[in-house]
Amino acid sequence: MPDSHTHDHHHDHHHHHHPISNYTRAFIIGTLLNVGFVAIEFFFGFWTNSLSLLADAGHNLSDVFGLLLAWIGNFLSQRPPTQRYTYGLRRSSILAALFNALVLLLVMGGIAWEAMQRIFNPSPIPGITIMIVALVGVVINTITALLFMSGRHQDLNIRGAFLHMAADAVVSFGVILTGLAILLTGWLWFDPVVSLIIVAVIVIGTWQLLKDSVNLALDAVPVAIEPLAVRTYLMELPGVTQIHDLHIWAMSTRETALTVHLVMPNGVPGDGFLTETCHQLHDLFGIEHPTLQIETGDPNYPCTLAPDHRV
Numbered sequence: 650m651p652d653s654h655t656h657d658h659h660h661d662h663h664h665h666h667h668p669i670s671n672y673t674r675a676f677i678i679g680t681l682l683n684v685g686f687v688a689i690e691f692f693f694g695f696w697t698n699s700l701s702l703l704a705d706a707g708h709n710l711s712d713v714f715g716l717l718l719a720w721i722g723n724f725l726s727q728r729p730p731t732q733r734y735t736y737g738l739r740r741s742s743i744l745a746a747l748f749n750a751l752v753l754l755l756v757m758g759g760i761a762w763e764a765m766q767r768i769f770n771p772s773p774i775p776g777i778t779i780m781i782v783a784l785v786g787v788v789i790n791t792i793t794a795l796l797f798m799s800g801r802h803q804d805l806n807i808r809g810a811f812l813h814m815a816a817d818a819v820v821s822f823g824v825i826l827t828g829l830a831i832l833l834t835g836w837l838w839f840d841p842v843v844s845l846i847i848v849a850v851i852v853i854g855t856w857q858l859l860k861d862s863v864n865l866a867l868d869a870v871p872v873a874i875e876p877l878a879v880r881t882y883l884m885e886l887p888g889v890t891q892i893h894d895l896h897i898w899a900m901s902t903r904e905t906a907l908t909v910h911l912v913m914p915n916g917v918p919g920d921g922f923l924t925e926t927c928h929q930l931h932d933l934f935g936i937e938h939p940t941l942q943i944e945t946g947d948p949n950y951p952c953t954l955a956p957d958h959r960v
Contacts (some may be wrong), residue, residue, distance in 0.1 A: 672807065675796035676720040679814065682789045685715045695784055705824075709786070711756050712817055716793075718745050718752070719810040726806075726901045739901035742806040743865045746902055749809035750859035751790070753816065754852065761848045764841035767902040771837035782829040786821035790814045805861055812858055816851040823847045868898040871905055874934050879907070882933065886926060888913045890946065894954040897936065906938040910954065912946040 690706035691824035722745025725738040759782040794814035800807035826842040861872065870876045876897060883892050900906045907930060923941055944952055953959070 655823055664853075670799070672723055672800065673720075675793075676716060676723065676810075678713065679793035679796055679810070680713060680716050680720070682793055683709060683716060686786060686789045687713065689785065690782060693778060703957065705782075705786075708756060708760070708820075709817065711752060712790075712813055714948055715749050715752055715813040716810055718748055719806050719813075722806050722902075723747065726903070728941060736900055739904060740866075742804070742902040743862060743899065746805040746809040746858065747862035747866055747870070749806075749813060750855055753855045754859065757816075757848045757852050760844055764844040764848070767841040767844075768838060771841070777828075777832075780825050783821045783824035783828065787818050790818035790821060794818055803903065805858070807863065807902070809858055809862075812851075812854055816855070819851065820844075820847055865899040865902065868896075871899050872899045874905065874936070879930075879934055879936075882929070883911065886911070886922075888915055888918055888922075891915060893957060894942075894959070900938060904937045905935060906940075907936045908940045908942070910942045910944055910952060912944050914946055917943045917944055 664771045687706050688711045690709060691703065694703035694706055706804075722742040725741035728734075728738045730737040791814075794811055797807050797811040797814065801811040802808070823843050827843045830839045831837060865871065874897060876895075879897060880892065880895060883889065883895070889911050892911050894913070895907070895909040897905065897907045926941060927939045
């Protein structure tokens with residue numbers, strides 16, 4: 650059974666990936682800005698004896714953790730392969746996106762719990778101080794989110810970092826509005842109610858991140874690829890009479906791999922066919938790492954992986 654492999658390494662002309670150094674710079678800037686903001690919040694929290702500011706500082710520490718998690722995943726996914734880790738550590742970026750979604754949902758759960766407590770036991774807040782600090786939070790988190798905005802559609806891990814920062818910008822903006830509303834009306838219940846609305850919006854967005862990262866961790870076909878279209882393309886290749894053992898999965902949050910057996914009764918058509926097919930798989934579907942096995946369909950040597958239900 651002749652086995653032919655070929656790989657396409659021209660990664661840059663299909664997805665228009667941004668240079669990795671841009672994300673490294675984004676992670677450095679974002680982490681420094683957020684660590685600085687946490688320090689400011691702790692300082693003013695102690696100075697004004699504001700429990701809510703100290704609690705928000707603790708919450709923003711989770712953002713620093715989320716950023717570091719995404720950064721580590723991004724860094725590890727670029728490590729070269731070894732004899733033990735033959736794909737390198739590319740899947741680290743998928744795990745980072747998964748953990749980031751879980752952390753974000755846990756943080757939102759904490760905010761929701763605190764909001765529920767405050768609905769029944771409203772407490773006065775130092776409006777002006779909190780509004781000023783929240784305004785700083787809006788600026789810092791918006792700047793950090795914008796650093797990751799361009800890559801959020803191509804890379805699930807970068808989307809995790811973007812969502813984390815965007816969520817915080819929205820929370821801080823909500824704090825400004827509620828602080829203003831409480832100053833004007835004296836309605837203390839306004840703060841927890843707005844918090845619950847914000848939490849609901851963020852949870853809806855984060856749920857999709859969690860779903861996508863779990864799917865990639867379970868080797869599902871990435872959502873950007875239609876498996877039936879790939880199968881149709883392969884079936885229509887000249888000389889191909891059948892295909893089987895087709896697998897499409899994400900090696901990382903950026904790279905997709907494919908393996909397939911092509912039944913070609915006339916045998917291997919040559920390296921030109923393999924190279925052109927791999928180029929087409931990349932250009933049409935964004936599959937960077939295809940592996941093609943050619944079989945002639947000899948009934949004396951049937952492929953054990955031929956039925957579609959076999960893995």
